[in-house]
Amino acid sequence: MIGRLPPSSNTHDITSELLLSMRMLGVNYRRIEIARPFGLRFGNAPERAQFHFVGRGPVFLRAANGSLHRLDTGDAALLPHGGEHALLSSAEQPCKDIGAYPTVELCASVCALRAKDDTPLSDEALMFSGCMDFDLGGMQMLVASMPEVMLVSTLLKRYPELHAMLDAMERESISQRAGFAGILARLAEVVSSFIVRGWVESGCGDATGWVQALRDPRLSNVILALHREPGRDWTVAELAAVMGSSRSVFAERFLELTGMTPVRYLTELRMHLAVQWISRDRETIETVAYRLGYGSLAAFSRAFKRVIGRPPGALRSQMPAAE
Numbered sequence: 001m002i003g004r005l006p007p008s009s010n011t012h013d014i015t016s017e018l019l020l021s022m023r024m025l026g027v028n029y030r031r032i033e034i035a036r037p038f039g040l041r042f043g044n045a046p047e048r049a050q051f052h053f054v055g056r057g058p059v060f061l062r063a064a065n066g067s068l069h070r071l072d073t074g075d076a077a078l079l080p081h082g083g084e085h086a087l088l089s090s091a092e093q094p095c096k097d098i099g100a101y102p103t104v105e106l107c108a109s110v111c112a113l114r115a116k117d118d119t120p121l122s123d124e125a126l127m128f129s130g131c132m133d134f135d136l137g138g139m140q141m142l143v144a145s146m147p148e149v150m151l152v153s154t155l156l157k158r159y160p161e162l163h164a165m166l167d168a169m170e171r172e173s174i175s176q177r178a179g180f181a182g183i184l185a186r187l188a189e190v191v192s193s194f195i196v197r198g199w200v201e202s203g204c205g206d207a208t209g210w211v212q213a214l215r216d217p218r219l220s221n222v223i224l225a226l227h228r229e230p231g232r233d234w235t236v237a238e239l240a241a242v243m244g245s246s247r248s249v250f251a252e253r254f255l256e257l258t259g260m261t262p263v264r265y266l267t268e269l270r271m272h273l274a275v276q277w278i279s280r281d282r283e284t285i286e287t288v289a290y291r292l293g294y295g296s297l298a299a300f301s302r303a304f305k306r307v308i309g310r311p312p313g314a315l316r317s318q319m320p321a322a323e
Contacts, residue, residue: 022136022196023280024049024189028109029130030098031173031181032087035116036123039095040087049134050079051192052087053166053184055173056126060088063148074166076152076188078195080134080143087127110181128173130188135280139227140272145204145211152191155198165191213257218243222254222262230270231293236262271307274300278315285312 027048032040042050052061057073064083068091071077079085086095103111116124136142156162169187172180204211214220222242226234239262240250254262270292277283277291289300304312 022193024135024192025133026109026130026185026189027133029128029185029188030103030111030113031106032113032127032129033116034113034125036089036125037093038089038115038125039093040098041084041095042086042098043084048082049132049192050082050085051130051132051188052077053128053169053173053188055128055170056124059125059127060091061149062086062088065148067149069149069151074170076166076191078150078192079148080146080150081148089125106181110185126173128169128184128188130185132189132192135276141268146199150195150199152195155195159194159198162191162194216257218245219253219257226266226269230266230273231291233293234266267303268307271304274304274312275308275315278312
């Protein structure tokens with residue numbers, strides 16, 4: 001008999017547990033030193049997040065939807081959806097593609113862009129920007145509910161420890177001491193993770209849709225059960241028992257709040273985990289299929305391709321060689 005899980009006290013309790021596998025890894029970074037006026041256009045792939053830190057401001061961030069955000073010295077912003085956006089010295093400044101500027105490599109994943117001559121310090125802007133892989137594992141669907149721009153300034157009262165990290169980023173970006181590029185990259189990843197966690201612990205803002213399921217005290221227990229045991233051969237009756245309702249009421253409520261059936265949700269959850277385990281943890285496809293409850297590799301491969309859009313073998317073939 002399936003017993004009910006203890007009720008979650010609030011939304012961030014369950015999401016905090018589910019975010020244990022959160023991982024943000026910088027793909028490439030730029031230390032940008034540029035004279036005013038300037039307009040820099042970024043065009044990230046939608047599946048990658050973008051992080052910006054301002055070491056010497058102010059700088060204006062214009063998002064894809066046209067919203068404008070002022071970033072002062074020591075400010076940072078995360079754009080979880082990536083996409084086209086711009087950093088500007090003033091709101092109406094025309095833009096030039098960031099890729100049009102020459103750069104110098106500082107280390108494996110960090111380069112420097114310097115577009116200034118003898119400009120006075122007061123007329124220079126300094127930024128540290130990074131394109132990131134945003135991996136939430138089984139919680140990847142949470143990304144769709146995130147706002148286009150997430151500002152660190154909204155979290156400083158709740159998380160005073162961020163002040164020290166931002167101060168360190170400012171010092172490292174200006175001083176350029178030995179190893180500063182790698183230190184900045186690691187700090188950017190930590191600050192970005194703080195931004196995501198802060199949004200979750202604040203109740204996910206005004207997000208609706210799938211997030212509403214996490215706000216439902218009984219349905220959130222079902223989601224938690226699925227995430228704890230994604231390889232279990234769950235039935236609708238078992239999940240309804242976790243919720244404490246009839247199968248029909250459970251199925252209707254689940255579809256209403258998540259936009260998909262429980263079976264579809266479980267399949268997508270499994271495939272997002274599979275991507276993480278194959279590409280990040282380097283598990284074999286056979287091991288992943290077994291962990292996720294598939295009796296045959298063929299059945300797993302069909303489900304993977306249906307959800308992810310390519311077979312698992314293609315994912316493995318694109319992985320860099322292990323060092």
